[in-house]
Amino acid sequence: MDVNFEITETTKFRISDIKLAQRIFVVGSTGSGKSWLVAYIMSKFAKKQLTVVLDKKDEYDIPELPNDFMTRQKGLYKLTSLEFDSGYTENNFFVLMEFLTNNLFKRGNACIVLEEVGSYIPKNGMLYETSPNVAHYLSQGRKRNNSLITTSQRPQQVHTDIPSQSEHKISFRVDSKHDLEAMKNYFSKEHYASLKEFQFLHKNTIKGTNERHYKLTTSQQYFGLKLLGDDSGKQTELSD
Numbered sequence: 282m283d284v285n286f287e288i289t290e291t292t293k294f295r296i297s298d299i300k301l302a303q304r305i306f307v308v309g310s311t312g313s314g315k316s317w318l319v320a321y322i323m324s325k326f327a328k329k330q331l332t333v334v335l336d337k338k339d340e341y342d343i344p345e346l347p348n349d350f351m352t353r354q355k356g357l358y359k360l361t362s363l364e365f366d367s368g369y370t371e372n373n374f375f376v377l378m379e380f381l382t383n384n385l386f387k388r389g390n391a392c393i394v395l396e397e398v399g400s401y402i403p404k405n406g407m408l409y410e411t412s413p414n415v416a417h418y419l420s421q422g423r424k425r426n427n428s429l430i431t432t433s434q435r436p437q438q439v440h441t442d443i444p445s446q447s448e449h450k451i452s453f454r455v456d457s458k459h460d461l462e463a464m465k466n467y468f469s470k471e472h473y474a475s476l477k478e479f480q481f482l483h484k485n486t487i488k489g490t491n492e493r494h495y496k497l498t499t500s501q502q503y504f505g506l507k508l509l510g511d512d513s514g515k516q517t518e519l520s521d
């Protein structure tokens with residue numbers, strides 16, 4: 282049973298609350314700020330471990346995962362396709378995800394970022410049967426110091442094992458009542474009601490806290506601007 286914590290105040294997001302080898306699930310409707318927050322968190326992880334984004338929309342301005350990735354200590358890379366010596370190119374995201382979770386689980390000390398996870402992990406069925414390597418990485422990765430960041434704009438389309446096994450549930454605004462419903466074990470409608478632009482809710486099950494954070498500070502936003510640029514068409518004011 283989940284304890285329902287009251288959110289009493291708006292606080293600054295503390296990256297130090299998020300530790301290596303933890304799992305972070307980030308939701309919010311499109312344009313709400315998920316990728317900018319992910320850019321901040323994963324940039325910090327990448328200083329300590331090999332961090333790879335499964336970048337379906339090819340949004341991140343970072344290098345492709347090199348062939349010798351198993352021997353790299355750390356760094357930030359994206360995976361958008363796999364090229365084989367035979368000349369065959371694999372770009373099915375389900376296959377890429379299973380490849381990545383399998384190899385980086387064995388390797389250890391890695392972080393995997395799965396953006397829009399609901400679009401390639403089936404929602405229904407046992408995760409161990411539909412996506413065995415992801416299921417294994419999700420439940421056993423911590424022992425090998427493996428971190429996982431997942432995002433979704435439609436939490437109702439995400440397999441419930443993903444949020445339930447994530448130490449951190451983070452939510453920007455969501456648009457539909459189905460998505461509010463999907464998050465109701467973690468945040469109530471009241472929690473969502475006063476959420477402002479780029480603000481987010483953060484349930485940390487390790488510390489037992491449930492907080493509403495201000496939008497990222499200027500220095501925290503820097504990572505999003507650097508890795509994603511500004512695709513909103515409007516001038517981003519980098520002020521608090």
Ligand SMILES: Nc1ncnc2c1ncn2[C@@H]1O[C@H](COP(=O)(O)OP(=O)(O)O)[C@@H](O)[C@H]1O
Binds near residue numbers: 311315316317318497
């Ligand atoms: N914390 C923030 N403060 C100010 N602007 C932001 C912030 N986060 C995101 N943005 C702006 O909103 C746009 C969409 O953010 P993004 O993180 O890509 O959203 P999502 O991944 O949820 O679709 C960005 O291009 C940027 O202009």
Ligand SMILES: [Mg+2]
Binds near residue numbers: 315316
């Ligand atoms: Mg995004």
